[in-house]
């Protein structure tokens with residue numbers, strides 16, 4: 532079993548909870564209240580912005596040209612239609628720049644980004660990349676699981692389509708190979724650390740749905 536297979540197996544119980552989370556099942560059947568989806572999009576806008584910046588920051592710590600380039604392309608949003616489709620969704624749902632500006636970053640979104648940043652500043656590049664991997668891989672699997680679903684709500688179908696798209700899956704496959712390559716020379720202790728980071732990100736992914744579903748707020 533490859534190292535990334537091992538990560539996948541270890542994460543499956545947490546991922547299963549994402550597959551069955553009401554935020555996802557209600558996107559699929561069209562019953563998710565739109566205010567919860569809007570909440571998600573606004574938090575995810577912040578998340579994706581930070582996620583892009585993180586690609587560039589990790590690229591600076593990596594010398595292998597192909598990996599560096601993939602991360603720089605990822606930072607520039609070249610790998611998938613995600614950025615483009617989000618623009619369309621923001622328009623469709625009338626989420627204005629003013630609304631974005633006045634939306635506080637919810638605790639889970641803040642925690643997830645902080646977790647990824649921490650790996651960059653306090654751990655090592657393989658751990659930082661592993662922290663990003665569930666983002667690609669979980670969403671690809673959700674896209675695959677639901678590729679035959681036709682949500683009655685247009686914007687939900689657009690969301691699902693963007694993650695079953697071939698280019699999103701290509702990015703995921705490349706990211707898996709990058710983690711495989713960066714982790715190959717690591718000690719068992721470092722690999723155990725990388726696995727913990729991967730499982731933590733997987734847990735934040737689950738909590739991110741819950742954050743949107745409950746419209747999570749700071750208690751102040």
Ligand SMILES: Cc1ncc(CO)c(N)n1
Pocket residue numbers: 575578579613665666667670736739
């Ligand atoms: C929180 C989160 N994880 C993963 C993705 C997929 O890019 C996303 N858009 N948001």
